[in-house]
Amino acid sequence: MTTDESPARRTALVTGASSGIGAATARRLAADGFDVVLAARREDRIAALAAEVGGRAVVCDVTDDASVAAMAREVGDCSVLVANAGGAVGMDAVVDGDVEEWRWMYDVNVLGTLRVIQAMMPALVASGQGHVVVMGSTAGRVTYEGGGGYTAAKHGAKALAETLRLELLGQPVRVSEIAPGMVKTEEFSANRFRGDADAAAKVYDGVAEPLVAEDVADCVSFVVTRPAHVDVDLLVVRPLAQAAQHRVHREG
Template sequence: MDGALRAVVTGASSGIGAATVRRLRAEGWSVLAVARREERLRALAAETGCEPCPADLTDPDDVARVAQAAGACSALVNNAGGAVGTDPVATGDPADWQRMFDVNVLATLRVTQALLPALRASGRGDVLVMSSTAAHVVYEGGGGYAAAKHAEGALARTLRLELAGDPVRVIEIAPGMVRTEEFSLNRFGGDREKADAVYAGVREPLTAEDVADCVAWTLTRPHHVNVDLLVVRPLAQAAQHKVVREP
């Protein structure tokens, strides 16, 4: 891999984001790792040699600072996001919905807008959007998250049309059930029992490293090859509602 290639990875302090930083660094990329938690980013930098960039992507001033730190980059991995709660639509808290739209949709919009000039100028740019199978299928109790991820997926698909003719690919990766240290725990407000129940009996849910492998694969295809959408699930999950659970 050409060591001159530079990627910006958001949501890099844990889970898929941190795994993606590790994988891209292992493949020779220069990586700017972006997240809110500075201490975790510093530890990741010490481990991998990435450049830490603490930032809140809901703050336009922070996003401008990320763009300045990114410099001449060739790939943006929009990984920052998350789910809050499992309330049905009838009782969902609008503040939770707002938070999910802020971190999943508007953060992706802001960072993409800020980095597009550099990605175009690179002559081989990539905008990768980490959506979810929830961007394509709805389910009970997931209205807010599915709505946000549907919007994020629509952003990616629209951007691909609008950039046709430019040297920038738009890639969407939609993972299904991935067991990371924080996603479900955050969704359930820190309730470990509820978070663990999501994966109970499921043999080998995806790991953050599995998804990072997908990221690296899509980014390292010859640049005339655009992976529009990659849906990846564990073998035990045939569909959003079809999950094999062992006793």
């Protein structure tokens, strides 16, 4: 810990905790001393990780109102919410985009975040030191060809976080957005390319050191362990090899 704000007995809820950034964040916050609740759809994964870190597992589908409400009841007291559940699918041009894929991306990245925030806000306010961390993306700040559906959704998540911060002024709840660039995880690109492992691997071709999930978890840890009066509004993090969305150094 690098702050005098001790997380002892504070509960942190991490959605999308079954893999990637969510799983790494759950591990990191548990190591920081938080009582971590891991939420995701895949019960076997979150149960195993909860046992590993001494946390609790709660099955939740953030696209389902009833599932989110049940999760909130089970979690109970909570001071930190890491709204991490999200994802991308497809790289089609806008004119060829699948409406259902766009709908899913908006539902999980924006409405899923909205559902969880609404469900957990009473507990966050009651804690007296609440903190909402929205997992955004550099895709929420710049567009690129083939990314229309995902960038639209992440721009929506950005707008949600910024609006929430304005509306909570005077309440004991901080709002932070983490916006990672190129992160290599076991599932994100594979899901985006619908299981095409070769296409997923090409995203990282020649990039010696893309970010990994633990790098982003480190950023989450930093913002939630600042003193209670310090709100890190936005933390943009990229690998050294990525200067911007379209500017990536590839060796060879």
